[in-house]
Amino acid sequence: MPALMIAPRHDAHLDRVADALRLVHENDRYPMVWPDDPIAWLTPDGTLGAWVALADGEIVGHVMIVEGGKVEYAAELAEAAKVPVTGLAGVSRLFVTPAARGTGVAxxxxxxxxxxxxxRGRRLVLDVVDDGGPAVRLYERLGWTRVTAGPASWTDPSGARPRSAAYLSPR
Structure with a gap:
């Protein structure tokens, strides 16, 4: 894979980020429910910042940080971190295109x-579908600590609430 560059995401990136997200969705069903407006899904209220991974100018990954209260089980995560919910920042919308998997992008x-x-000044947290899949394995390999798990607040295409797990960053 060509050299990787991480850059702040700009509005000019959004169409290409949405295209990359569609590849991920078609390959992995992430997000489980394809949003009616992918750009709006990538730019939710409470976003603190977003970044893209580029290889030869092609977007191969994305991540964003959101206010801590936007994460599943925010109260439990804040208690475990010994901070108020406002002292959390949630990792969100992290994905890597299928062609760039296994190259360290995530x-x-x-x-x-x-x-x-x-x-800065906030403890990183995240929630993930608790399916034992690659995302769960990545976070655990990197030292993230599982705090709790249970039904998600949202539903999958069948109307069921998938199991969600909440994690604290290792530092």
């Missing part, structure tokens, strides 16, 4: 957001 994106200004 790890690089996570490492980058750990030290960026929107996160």
């Amino acid at each position: 790890t690089t994106l996570l490492e980058r957001v750990e030290d960026l200004p929107p996160r």
Whole structure:
């Protein structure tokens, strides 16, 4: 894979980020429910910052940080971190295109957001579908601590509430 560059996401990136997200959705069903407006899904209220991973100018990954209250089980995460919910920042919309999998893109994106200004002074947290899949394995391999798990607040295409797990960053 060509050299990887992580850059702040700009509005000019959004159509290409949505195209990359569609590839991920078609390959992995992430997000489980394709949004009516992918650009709006990528730019929710409470966004603190977003970044793209580029290889030869092609978007191969994405991550964003949101206010801590936007994460599933925010109260439990805040209690475990011994901070108020406002002391949390949630990792969100992390994905890597199928062609770039296994090349360290997700790890690089996570490492980058750990030290960026929107996160400073806040403990990073995240929620993930608790299916034992690659995302869960990545977070656990990187030292994220599982705090709790249970039904998600949202429903999948069948109307069921998938199991969601909430994690604290290792630092």
